[in-house]
Amino acid sequence: METFLILCCLISASLIIYNHVGYPILLSWYRKNRPLKLVSVALRNFKKDKGDSVLPRVSLIVPAYNEARWIQEKIRNIASLDYPREKLCVVIACDGCTDNTVELAELAIQEAICADVHLEIINFTHNRGKIAVINELVTRATSDIVALSDVSALLSIDSLQIAAQSFQNERVGVVNPNYCMTFSGKSDEEKYWQYQASIKGGEASLGATIGCHGAFYLFRRSLFQALDHDTINDDFVLPMKIVEQGYIAIFEPRINAVELEESSHKDDFKRRLRISAGNMQQVLRLFHLFKPKYASTAFTFFSGKGLRLLTPYLMMVCFVCSFLLADTPFFFFALVAQIALYSMGLACYSLPSLRSNRVMSVISYLLAGHLANFIGGIHYLLSGQKPDERPDKTKHLNI
Template sequence: MIEWLALIIFFMAGVVVVYHHVGYPVALKLMTQGLENTRPNFYQRHHRITPLDHMLPSISLIMPAYNEAGTIQEKIRNLATLDYPDYKLKVILVCDGCTDGTAQLAKKTMAEPECNHLNLSVVEKPENGGKVAVLNEAISLSRCSVVALSDVSSLLSSDSLLIVAAHLSNENTGVICGSYHFLKSLSVGEQAYWQYQRSIKTRESSLGATLGVHGAFYAFRRELFDLIPADTINDDFTLPVQITMKGYQCLYDPRIIAMELEQACNEMDFQRRNELPPAIFNRPFVTLAYYTPSLERSLSTFFPVSFYVHSCRCSCLWYWHLQHYCLCPTLFFRLFWPFSWAFTASLSFIFSVAHNQIIRN
């Protein structure tokens, strides 16, 4: 009996995995057929002062930093090239307990002729309080109508803020994010992963909400901000979800480009994936590219277990995502989610029994 039950659960979980790899993209494609992913035209200033500048929203661009001496100068020079009225943009660099002279380098770069027009404030904190604490304090003190968050290690396309302003001119839009790219070449697996991410986000955006954004750059309405829980690991998931659950759209625009300066390597990749919280599984896909070859080799024994359990859990959260974000849930999703929880519970039971049998033998 146990053998048959294990076989049934195995194939049922396998169906869930296939759904995540194949079914979800196909379902998303079918759901977005006939939907025009229209992107608003944005006001092109060409770095000239015009009478229409006063119509643009004020933007506070906040950058938490911890020991970013290697990239802070290039970041400030990049921000100085953004096409946006100087009096409408306030940049805040929060050095959260930096010990490598990040603040000093930032002040030195601000004195350069091409950067001295930038309205940039450097806040130095003696001790590292964490990114969430920095964001809660800085965003709460902001008086601008729009808040943009960006990593120090990523460069922005010059028209990024103008595109943000165009999207947020629609009162139904609460969050806007852009496309994430690497300046230096990536492995084939990493390139495939980000290409897949961009494709999924494009289709999700046409439905009204992407599930999470990339922290390299995203912007939102200041009035919609709620304090981020102190135990939050990735603000770029929690914050957009909070805003989306209020009924606002979270959109993706590939015209906004955030270019990562840091080169991806196996060590950084392993650390990033090892630190990923469960929220990474909230979109229903688990790809083999998620695992580096070295990690696959070391976890080959446990890979099927985690793969199936996370896959089952994701399908439930996808249904929750549809329900709460009003993305037209279908009968299929309504019938599918109870089985997902059953899969997870049954898998835990089966693997426990199998483990006990192995010990006895």
């Protein structure tokens, strides 16, 4: 029995360390030895070019639910994108907004900057949820490429040009940009997404980028498969359904989606609960992607998403095994270290004054994420829904 407990503890600890440290180091090493080859782009500089004729047609769909704060800035940003106007169609899909999002959007499209942009505002009377909006509007699109973007994310002006060059490779089905923030450099969330961008870069070098960020991503319309109405993390499931078909999802670091809206600690935890429920859902529904035939995709899916989902359970196994083996010095020390670590995280989360300590802040952010991962995953297994969601309606579009 003691041998079994030791093995369980050591294996669990090894997997946790591999997910947090080993996997990023492995990707970093691979990225340095086989750097990502970026496509060359001849920029238009907002002038018509003979190469415009071969650029694909793009439909940019922006689902919006009560986005009065950002909607006008988003429309102005889209109007500033450097792409042939005859090749770009923009749809602002207002999904049963109860604020003045629609009115502000209608005012914005009348501004001079939007004069030559094909901008359409669709005002759905009732809130149906982001998935219903995506399914309907992508199916109705006639363009070669579809782009989805959150209202609160601004796009770099050459985004569509770079993406169009990437799609010249017929194997590319999805293009995923770099996600960044405008917040203070001390933001835990910003540090986390910088870390994720590094992971994405390593996965891209391996040729196995998994998922996208909902702030902005593009895909071939012909490869789209309607999402199940209860899909939680659409920005992961949609791209992976395209990967299933034998295409690749690539990470393009020169395309930037800049987040404007900063989450409070309370809102951030709720968001992470919803995402964690989606992580459980996507692993269950895309479990076949762990099969060896998917090679590098199976490796990154397991090392990234699979182990992240398992981490809270592995942490519990480590703690219980250390407690049961605490009569030996090594495992007693391991138990004390775990108690100290969790106590630091709880103290930092409970006392905002401690968040100025960078180490404690990082520990707290990571532990809060694993707690959300556990609660959100269990909630989904028991109810099949996101936390705080009625079965017939998605309350928030930005998940």
